[in-house]
Ligand SMILES: Nc1ncnc2c1ncn2[C@@H]1O[C@H](COP(=O)(O)OP(=O)(O)OP(=O)(O)O)[C@@H](O)[C@H]1O
């Protein structure tokens with residue numbers, strides 16, 4: 271029998287009269303990398319804090335490694351957390367920061383030292399070990415924060431937007447580092463982010479949250495290829511999926527038609543939807559077009575490689591037939607009878 | 610070029626203004642100091658002149674050190690001020706932490722209640738305070754003064770410190786909780802060091818009024834062995850004759866300990882190791 275690393279049962283949370291989370295259920299397998307995404311204010315951090323025990327749920331149970339920990343304090347839950355703001359202890363050195371939790375738990379000194387040194391090795395922090403947080407760069411501070419989590423040898427790592435205070439280049443590096451750590455440690459990780467790229471590249475499974483609910487849970491490719499509803503379809507993928515009023519296309523059995531920008535062909539001569547280019551973005555690897563058409567304005571189109579389209583030109587667009595999505599009145603995905 | 614010139618101009622203007630203010634603020638202190646070293650006659654004839662060979666005299670200091678138990682008064686004042694400040698800071702910070710950190714019923718009412726004392730002068734309650742002290746047998750003890758000054762200082766301390774504690778990063782406190790620190794450890798080890806500048810501000814605010822107070826020592830602890838410095842100096846101010854040499858000398862000496870405390874606290878105002886904790 272495989273014990274689930276983390277199980278959430280009917281978690282709900284209200285602040286006063288405001289309901290932030292409602293009936294959240296989730297099963298996380300051992301060693302899995304789970305990412306929470308969702309618009310700002312949908313309760314991702316709140317859910318993570320409930321798992322950590324920093325916030326009491328209004329209802330429901332948190333089960334870690336088969337044990338109901340709902341009534342345990344954070345330090346007894348077998349978790350470690352990395353915060354967006356690093357949250358290092360300003361008066362302690364790197365070593366002190368990493369060692370504090372173990373000292374508090376009464377770990378023998380020799381073992382503390384050994385674990386701290388191992389973590390420093392893993393994160394290339396050896397030379398900084400006697401420095402204080404004020405003497406470190408942002409990226410180094412975040413590595414120390416990750417190190418502080420590692421030395422605890424937790425059953426569950428929690429990350430709350432750990433990369434959002436870093437600049438773009440550092441973010442990529444640290445992202446790779448976290449992916450490497452996940453493989454190396456084989457640990458279960460729950461990670462909150464705004465960033466789609468982070469979610470798509472790191473996650474085994476993504477949990478899409480929106481307004482108190484879980485919209486869909488699935489692997490990145492499942493969410494991309496098979497979104498359960500309009501919200502998930504619009505949230506995953508960049509540029510965002512085009513939504514077209516079904517009536518304009520003369521389709522009866524759906525309310526909205528969704529088509530991703532990369533699933534539209536553009537041609538000067540012929541195609542289904544003629545239109546005028548409003549704006550062109552050249553990204554080198556891709557070219558994004560925004561086109562004023564009868565069906566949608568703007569219709570975004572993503573073409574691979576370089577193209578010489580210019581704003582003001584008239585072109586014809588054709589959607590790839592088997593890559594269109596149908597949604598009903600409630601935004602739920604439907605499969606039309608003739609498909 | 611233009612900009613640099615303007616900066617220099619601004620700098621000179623700012624310094625001139627600050628220097629002028631400093632002269633203005635220090636002038637009375639300066640007058641007290643120079644006159645404390647002069648003969649009585651010179652004090653009245655040329656109050657603004659520094660002492661010269663003719664007018665130089667240490668009579669004031671001699672009188673003060675001989676008459677009365679001046680050092681003892683000094684010690685009383687010091688004990689009352691330091692212990693009161695300690696309790697104001699300790700209890701003020703603890704109440705502020707509870708108000709800033711925990712969500713409980715009546716939190717904001719409690720905060721308002723604790724801050725109410727800022728607007729109501731404690732001297733209004735002098736009669737009741739005296740009755741309480743008499744009933745508890747605390748009259749003519751330093752404890753009486755310490756209790757009153759602690760009560761007097763708490764409202765503002767709670768009010769100021771609550772605002773500062775609210776700004777301490779939640780992530781930092783939560784990191785401590787995950788590492789197994791108790792709420793006390795979080796308060797003493799993580800939060801207090803970060804609000805040190807605010808604590809120093811509160812200390813400086815409270816120190817001077819306590820040190821200078823004449824009202825409560827006169828009413829609650831006028832006995833010889835509990836006299837404070839301010840009260841002790843009053844022996845030189847008579848209804849008909851005032852020994853100005855002695856008064857000025859006593860005042861000059863009274864400045865030293867407050868200055869020392871002030872320098873100590875203002876050093877705390879400079880942010881040290883706090884930078885780089887979060888973000
Ligand atoms: N202590 C609190 N008291 C009252 N409301 C709160 C409290 N903490 C969070 N909320 C509310 O709960 C909701 C969810 O907050 P949360 O921080 O979990 O959002 P989030 O999904 O992490 O957002 P972001 O992506 O911006 O970090 C928000 O609407 C917020 O206003």
Ligand SMILES: [Mg+2]
Nearest residue numbers: 314315316430
């Ligand atoms: Mg958040």
